[in-house]
Amino acid sequence: MNVLHFVNAFFSDSAHWHGYDGIPARLLEHVQYTLLALGLAAAVGLPAGLLTGHTGRGGNAVAFVATAARALPSFGLLVLIAVAVGIGLLPVMIPLVVLAVPPILVTTYEAVRSVDPSPVDAARGLGMHERGILFRVELPVALPLILSGLRSAAIQVVSTATIAAYVSLGGLGRYIIDGLYQRDFEKVVGGATLVALMALVTLAVFWAAGRLAVSPGVRRR
Amino acid sequence: MDSVTKRYPDGTVAVDRLSLEIPDRSITVLVGPSGCGKTTTLRMINRMVEPSEGTILLDGEDLQQQPVTTLRRSMGYVIQNAGLFQHRTILDNIATVPRMIGWGKQKSRERAAELMARVGLDASLAKRYPYQLSGGQQQRVGVARALAADPPVLLMDEPFSAVDPVVRKGLQDELLRIQDELGKTIVFVTHDIDEAIKLGTMVAVMRTGGRLAQFAPPAELLSAPADDFVEDFLGADRGIRRLSFFSSAALETTTGPVVRADATAEQLAAADGAPHLLVTDADDRPLGWAEPGDLAAGDLAGARLLSHGRPFVPGADSLRAALDCAVLSPTGWAVAVDGEGRVTGVVSQQTIGEAIRSAHGAAGPAETRAEEPADGTKVAP
Ligand SMILES: Nc1ncnc2c1ncn2[C@@H]1O[C@H](COP(=O)(O)OP(=O)(O)O)[C@@H](O)[C@H]1O
Ligand SMILES: [Mg+2]
Numbered sequence: 055m056n057v058l059h060f061v062n063a064f065f066s067d068s069a070h071w072h073g074y075d076g077i078p079a080r081l082l083e084h085v086q087y088t089l090l091a092l093g094l095a096a097a098v099g100l101p102a103g104l105l106t107g108h109t110g111r112g113g114n115a116v117a118f119v120a121t122a123a124r125a126l127p128s129f130g131l132l133v134l135i136a137v138a139v140g141i142g143l144l145p146v147m148i149p150l151v152v153l154a155v156p157p158i159l160v161t162t163y164e165a166v167r168s169v170d171p172s173p174v175d176a177a178r179g180l181g182m183h184e185r186g187i188l189f190r191v192e193l194p195v196a197l198p199l200i201l202s203g204l205r206s207a208a209i210q211v212v213s214t215a216t217i218a219a220y221v222s223l224g225g226l227g228r229y230i231i232d233g234l235y236q237r238d239f240e241k242v243v244g245g246a247t248l249v250a251l252m253a254l255v256t257l258a259v260f261w262a263a264g265r266l267a268v269s270p271g272v273r274r275r
Numbered sequence: 276m277d278s279v280t281k282r283y284p285d286g287t288v289a290v291d292r293l294s295l296e297i298p299d300r301s302i303t304v305l306v307g308p309s310g311c312g313k314t315t316t317l318r319m320i321n322r323m324v325e326p327s328e329g330t331i332l333l334d335g336e337d338l339q340q341q342p343v344t345t346l347r348r349s350m351g352y353v354i355q356n357a358g359l360f361q362h363r364t365i366l367d368n369i370a371t372v373p374r375m376i377g378w379g380k381q382k383s384r385e386r387a388a389e390l391m392a393r394v395g396l397d398a399s400l401a402k403r404y405p406y407q408l409s410g411g412q413q414q415r416v417g418v419a420r421a422l423a424a425d426p427p428v429l430l431m432d433e434p435f436s437a438v439d440p441v442v443r444k445g446l447q448d449e450l451l452r453i454q455d456e457l458g459k460t461i462v463f464v465t466h467d468i469d470e471a472i473k474l475g476t477m478v479a480v481m482r483t484g485g486r487l488a489q490f491a492p493p494a495e496l497l498s499a500p501a502d503d504f505v506e507d508f509l510g511a512d513r514g515i516r517r518l519s520f521f522s523s524a525a526l527e528t529t530t531g532p533v534v535r536a537d538a539t540a541e542q543l544a545a546a547d548g549a550p551h552l553l554v555t556d557a558d559d560r561p562l563g564w565a566e567p568g569d570l571a572a573g574d575l576a577g578a579r580l581l582s583h584g585r586p587f588v589p590g591a592d593s594l595r596a597a598l599d600c601a602v603l604s605p606t607g608w609a610v611a612v613d614g615e616g617r618v619t620g621v622v623s624q625q626t627i628g629e630a631i632r633s634a635h636g637a638a639g640p641a642e643t644r645a646e647e648p649a650d651g652t653k654v655a656p
Contacts, residue, residue: 170358170361172354172355172356172357172358173358173359173360173361174358175323175354175358176352176354176357176358176359176417176420177358177360177371178323178347179318179321179323179347179352179354179430180347180348180351180352180371180372180375180420180421181343181344181345181346181347181348181372181375182344182371182375183344186375190360191360194360194362195360195361195362268362269361269362269363269404270404271361271362271363271364271404271405271406272361272362274404274406
């Protein structure tokens, strides 16, 4: 009995492809948690990173927020908040967002800071407004780095979203937790494989986004 | 600029009570050693830096009167490393300001294409990105971008400092040509005195501490430096360089030692007495110098010829160019040609020396006034 056998057994069992506990349903749930958490984290991290990066002010605050947030254990936070507010989506989203904000915030800040100052100077000298400078001069050049921050955040959220199952929610974590509880290793391995596959898909999505959104002049090819 | 001072927050006085009247429609060069406040002065004109004291007037109106972006859009801005937007194509880089002030996409691009031609960029580069261009080409794009919305004023901060000397000379010539066509009010910053003398209608020499040392047309700078600092800054060969401002038109050339390759014995005899003879072909183009004794009538081109060196064009070239030809010539004589390269005569170092003396005499002890606008008589150095 090896891992491959479990994988094979899990995916070939037609019962795993239907119903509320079927692979499509769990996958969809997992994607939803991930997108929601990532969207919330980006809504916080991107504007804050762009603004601090552009003005050069608040660098220390960014570093502090990042370090503090990284020090918080996701699972501990989940349990703590579940105890405080009860079971539901909120105790899942908070640790996921806390997990995803630092890579987005810090890389965005760094990305904008590291843009070559001379085009920025030229744009300003030609009479471009500050908002135009940020969005039309700095952002397009900083984009590859910003995307890489979003990508690490996304990968971490994809793997960590399994904790949703601890508070009775769905997602791929269901297979892992239920499998462990039921001593059904086929399910555990199947769930873990799906999480890994989703991480790979995430990488592919970001690669494609980079190809589409980043100018060839910045990619240099 | 009226008694303008800039003190940075750290206490550095970058510009100290600078008063300067920058003439319209000509090139004013700010020159001086590194750190003397040239960039600060330039950036106060488009309010990238605000003066601590003093006022700057543009056509009699205080710069503070209009919104800063409106002001900047009326002034082109070119910086040392071009500062191109690497995510935009060359065409879109140039179209930046027209797009910003609300021209349509189509119109902006047409205008950008027009400017590419004006600054000497091939149309095939339009769709490229900045990283695919050489430094010199990038700098041309920077100039085109600054000119795109046809601003009356152009501010340039060491725009050609980062390119090699050959490319730099090309860019300088191009700038002079564009200026002939467009007649902008250009303020040009450089630390290179030769560039200042070549480009400037007026040159402001600044000294460390942000003070004005002298403000004068280049010829006057060379003939009458205001003090030791300016003289030092001009360098040791300012006498020679000053010759760039004297025309070679008045040089008396002689056709005595010039013979055609198919000259007859009589013609050769007529030229006798000259230490060297310049042999030309049937179209009067120079072939080279020969010793009279080496020549046999009929086919002079077969004789052993010394190189005739680079010729000069009287009138179009300066006395400096003529002297240079004579110094480089193996015989000490410079060859004068017309626009088509046909020999019009030769001139000795001695004759050139006399012309130099009389030119200096005519220019007089150059206590000429700095307010005097430079005339357009500058000839190619
Ligand atoms: N933002 C700034 N803050 C403090 N000092 C500055 C600043 N910019 C320039 N300086 C100082 O002001 C002086 C003039 O600088 P600058 O105008 O750049 O000179 P230049 O262009 O002639 O080399 C220098 O001593 C420089 O160190
Ligand atoms: Mg400078």
